[in-house]
Amino acid sequence: MRKLPFLNGVRAFEAAARHGAFSGAAEELHVTPAAISRMVRLLEDRLGVALFERKANRLSLTAAGRSYQAGLTPLLDALSNLTEQVVAQGAARVLTLGVGPTFAMRWLIPRLSDFRKIAPGIEVRFTTGGVAADFSDDWTCGVTLGDGKWPGLRAERLFPADLTPVCRPELARDLKEPGDLAEESLIRVSHAPEDWPLWLTAAGAPQVSAKGPAFEYYSQALQAALDGVGVAMGIHPYIEDDIAAGRLVAPFALSVPKGKQWHLVYRQEQEGDPDFQTFRRWLLESSGPPH
Incomplete structure (x- = not known):
């Protein structure tokens, strides 16, 4: 089990150490300088180590404080970057298509700009694996050749x-x-x-x-x-x-x-996904009249 320090105190200390003052940390963290001072003092009490030397009109790091800040700043930067990445992934609208390399290169990719015009917020990613034979849990749908019968999958005919x-x-x-x-x-x-x-x-x-x-x-x-x-x-x-x-x-x-024939294949649960339905309608329309 992890033994973590007082995290609010850690944030307050690291910000104060970077700014060299409680006032700068207070502005960054949107609290008062007195609140920063209290959180840092509580952190020091829990660690049993003085992190700052407090003198009139001056705040300086102790040796322990310098060591602690040197390690904390890159850790908090990494946590911030990781958080931004996770938030971005959650906001991204990604459709993953299992498709053969030739179909991707010779038909789909040349037409992908048309799809982006009608759905600029949907990112289409390709995986050129075995398509329906090895339909992956990570795939939204696939395009493949066959007789239209794939157990557990829906299939809609695209082209002869x-x-x-x-x-x-x-x-x-x-x-x-x-x-x-x-x-x-x-x-x-x-x-x-x-x-x-x-x-x-x-x-x-x-x-x-x-x-x-x-x-x-x-x-x-x-x-x-x-x-x-x-x-x-x-x-x-x-x-x-x-x-x-x-x-x-x-x-x-x-x-x-x-x-x-060429088919669009997907799982039944994808029918409720509006992004998939947008792609599905575009693909069916782009493949021409029903065959």
């Missing part, structure tokens, strides 16, 4: 996850039909080996084998396509901004459903 090959415009000029892909480097995503076979089968070119560099994330595969490495399998909505800007093109009109 359709697959479309994409590449640089100059490379697309040589791609007249899906079979032409056999001559190209087909960029793959290592955790989604089914993407290319799924699209190629639907396009009537199951004989084409996807051979090309493999990357861990869609963002890396799409960057490789932007750099002219080959043709990447794009997934909506990751490719929309690059296609709209002309950086990438879809050489074939065919889009094939991946078999999963």
Whole structure:
């Protein structure tokens, strides 16, 4: 069990020691000089040590007082700073979103300024972990691919996850039909080996084998396509901004459903959080018409 000193006396002594007078401490602590003097005297009585030498029109620290003040001032400064941090955290309106790194980089972050315009007081923080599979108690909500069924979580559909090959415009000029892909480097995503076979089968070119560099994330595969490495399998909505800007093109009109959709996932208790509801409405509106 902690044995703490008379804390009001500690504050009074430390302030008086800094100011060199009871009057300065009294002004800082909004009490009278006589009250400061009484609190310091009571502290000295409880410690059994004189902290000040009191002489006519002069107040000076004893050796014990100098040692005590040297340790107290940084402690009280640290306590003040800690208190300000805690108060700031309590006042902050923070929404923590569990999301994959590619979704964050290629869709959400470019649109985040729009959300800040309608809700400048809400801070959105990202954690790019495993999203719904390992839904954290610290997360407000998450965005992930799936079938909409996550035990214990609510799920609202945002976008379809359709697959479309994409590449640089100059490379697309040589791609007249899906079979032409056999001559190209087909960029793959290592955790989604089914993407290319799924699209190629639907396009009537199951004989084409996807051979090309493999990357861990869609963002890396799409960057490789932007750099002219080959043709990447794009997934909506990751490719929309690059296609709209002309950086990438879809050489074939065919889009094939991946078999999963993008969902906003959250716990039922979040429904009563007005900040979450603000973010939820914005996200649903930004994802376009209901699918």
